[in-house]
Amino acid sequence: MTGIKLFALKKRPKIVIAIVATVVLVSFSIGPFLRSLHENFHPQHVLSGLTPDPDSYQDIQSKRDFIKMMMKDSWDNYVRFAWGANELKPFSQTWQNGHIFGSRSIGATIIDALDTLHIMGMTDEYKKARNWVEKSFDLSRISWVPWGQMASLFEINIRIIGGLLSAYALTGDTLFAEKAYEVGKMILPAFDTPSGIPYNKINPTTGVIYESKIVSLAALGTFHLEFVYLSEITGDPVFAKKVSKIRENMKRVKKPRGLYPKKVSIKTGQFKSESVTIGSGSDSFYEYLLKSWIQTQDTEARKMYDEAMDALIENLMFTSKPSHLVYFGDSWGTTFVDHTFSHLACFAGGMFALGSFTEPTSGAKRKRDMKIGENITYTCRQSYVRSKTGIGPENFYFNDQVEAMGINPEDKVYLLRPEVIESYFLLYRLTKDPKYRQWGWEAALAIQKYCSAGAGRGYSGITDVYAENPEQDDVQQTFFLAETLKYLYLLFSESDVINLNNWVFNTEGHPLPIKGKNAMFSNYNTSIREMFVQ
Template sequence: MRSETCWALLIVGVAGSAADRAAAVKQAFQLSWDAYYEHAFPHDQLKPISQSGDDSYGGWGATALDGLDTAIVMGNQVVVNQILDYVPTIDFSSCNQSSVSMFETTIRYLGGLLSAYDLLNGPAANLVNETSKVTNLLTQAASLADNLKVAFTSETGMPYNGIDIQNQTIVGEPTNGLAAIGSLVLEWTRLADLTGNAEYGNLSQKAAEYLFNPQPSWVSPWPGMVPDNLNISTGEFISDSISWDGGSDSYYEYLIKSYIYSPSRFSSYRDQWEEAVNSTIQNLMQNTTTGSGQNLTYVGTWNNGTFSATMGHLVSFIGGNFLLGGSVLQRQDLIDYGLALTEGWYAAYNSSATKIGPGALSWNATAAGDNGQTDTYDELGFYYTASSYMLRPETLESYYYAYRITGDEKYRDWSWEAFVGINSTCWTGSGYAEINNVDNTTQGGGFNDLQDSFLLAEVWKYAYLIQADDAEWQVSSNGTNSFVFNTEAHPIRVSGN
């Protein structure tokens, strides 16, 4: 049960010290973990309504490995050791699913194992007394990668996404998405550096020659921007859709993060990122005006020559990515754009009855009229095109970067408002669940029976870190960082540190 202190904090909303807020988020994490541990462990995720388990990610305990480094940064020694005791029991050569996703397995499991290893070998070493428990993390990370390597057996060396682990075969067509191909470098290169086996890094970096020089050349209308799907057997793109949305998002995210990890090895990734953000500013970024005259900034999509003024919640991480890159490259213009993009999604969160942002929004005035949303558009400058909330972290992620880079306390307040909304609306009594309608304060218009692993990996981590004291794993305001977060919010120690 929540303590009376936590309840009081929830009632007062944005009141309370940063330390009190951080403590409340730690308690929400504990509630999430306890419900998962009781009803679903070692399955991948909790189904809180039916109080059962979900095995969408291979059945290796995704929530445990996703939540491990969050427990570490929160100093939760009990949960840390519960998970560490489980890690060596996992058999990554056996799977209860017909196939697993190379992308999802890398960002959740491999990222989680490596992050915990880096933290427990460094600034959080005090949490574990037995060195073998930490060594097991790297051993299991290498075991997992060895079972995933079959994904790189295409003619070009670019990875397939579907893998039958037990039979070591490929599942599906010889196509893959941009994010699934381009979001492996950080984890696989870190594994190479830690083990001394360069093969891991070389395999993941092979895709760059195809992604940085897209073929046929006409598929890239602007420098640095490429479509969301390609044939990995030929190396040619087969899509006309260009965006920062799901399927493409973390490719752009990893360009600058790879550079942060190792500037000497990934300077070309930095160059690609700068081209992409410059093209995004010029071609995909738009402003909309609210009824009170406030200007809001959003990023649309480009499909076969047609611009669409829509933006999904997944894309709201872009503010944080611009802020991170702007701080590292000392580009104030990118910091300013990042803050504007972050403010656009705060407006979306602030507009709902629950103070949680919608699954997607649009600022297309014509479409608003066609959908009977003219009044809403005139007042807010946007309207919802999807009202659900899938326990997603992306807006909280941008709040985190905004606070860490500017020090402005309002971002802490924004994050706390969102936390209060999520904590009170998504709680089921036995874990947290996705909701159908962010504008409905009665259980969010109904629950979807799933507590996603990234609730523990990302939502609670960003909500906690923004209120927490400075630490080695925190993002720095001066552009010099000891850790860089993968797309699942797992802090990876940068090369050389």
């Protein structure tokens, strides 16, 4: 389809399912049916609209296999049409690089997908990815252009460093540790500021930084997991020192009503706005406070997390009418609240539940946070079921006219995001309530039906979750492979597959080891340390 314009929006190919659906409707379980088709089954033939039978072992295995086939379709088409580039354009059957990675190909999809391929047992695909990392990965390909199209420090950390560190932790292959260290050293100049708050864009090759004056809360607060682990396995303390300085600043800065506004001055380390949200621009800052506690029993981080959640609950948590849906609004100072929630903010359901289960003291706060986690996840589920596609919008509102519905065109898109499924996964692992598997399976079927770009093409975001036949945006995001499909696969896996007692996920879905619980956290192989620190 080379004649198709690269940036044109595409209609979803119509799928003929009547014959297949008839066969399945007379079955007692989807398991035997799907498995019987395993050799020739393509995810494009998804059995949309069916209600799965009770979760027998056979059904769960089949659902897991189905997700794995979605991953294979995503990966195979990236390999075929975009190998070495950052992202696949599935409908156009070509590639794009995207400004967040700079203006050159650095294989972002390959590195983001490494651990997912390994976890799913896709051995041949994993070996191909590893070989590319060894022979072709080169961050110096990132180039600077006059309008500031440099690499996002935040994205390089969570996707590239996080992906490499996770691959190392899962396999013990020191190639990935070496590459992570190399990238880490390249981005260190961005942290050389008076406050220790890093600039948000850099050319890793030259060390040239984009001298912005302010940075978001998430952009400054989403390095701790990766940098602490990088210092641990290399013996180089510089990374841990950088994030420690950021933490000290954020502990010291004055917080209005205990809240963290989402913009911070790089020069002074002080807040530069009155806007507060649990969503975009702030989300992973809170996530990393909690997960730093989980990763290393960082009591200071846990205290900051608990205080931040108390302030958010007191000032910005609301319950809608008439459906009694719990959500967090966004505030602008003390007088204006925007009653909007987002797909990105739906991570909070899982975060509150995880915070409850790792609460150092039992009691009312533990019960409160678990209930909030369950309620937020239910709210986000409602944003899915209230759309025609069964997929949730980018942003959704609560007012006199709507509940959990997108209003504006830009609100109605779905970008293959993982946050709702991430919360389903965490809530299922922590409670074993089968409804979360049911909800996840329904989401998987909806994604397959509306986001598949066609047989042999991969997956794309859609522009309107409320349309009966939505257009596609022609981008297969790297996080679809790193997070969305990984969390779906783990949702239908046993608890010992990436056990939450031993692993903590970074904000890009890359599992990292927990100190004292996982031997890969403290790797005392002296040859590794000597390799890095002379």
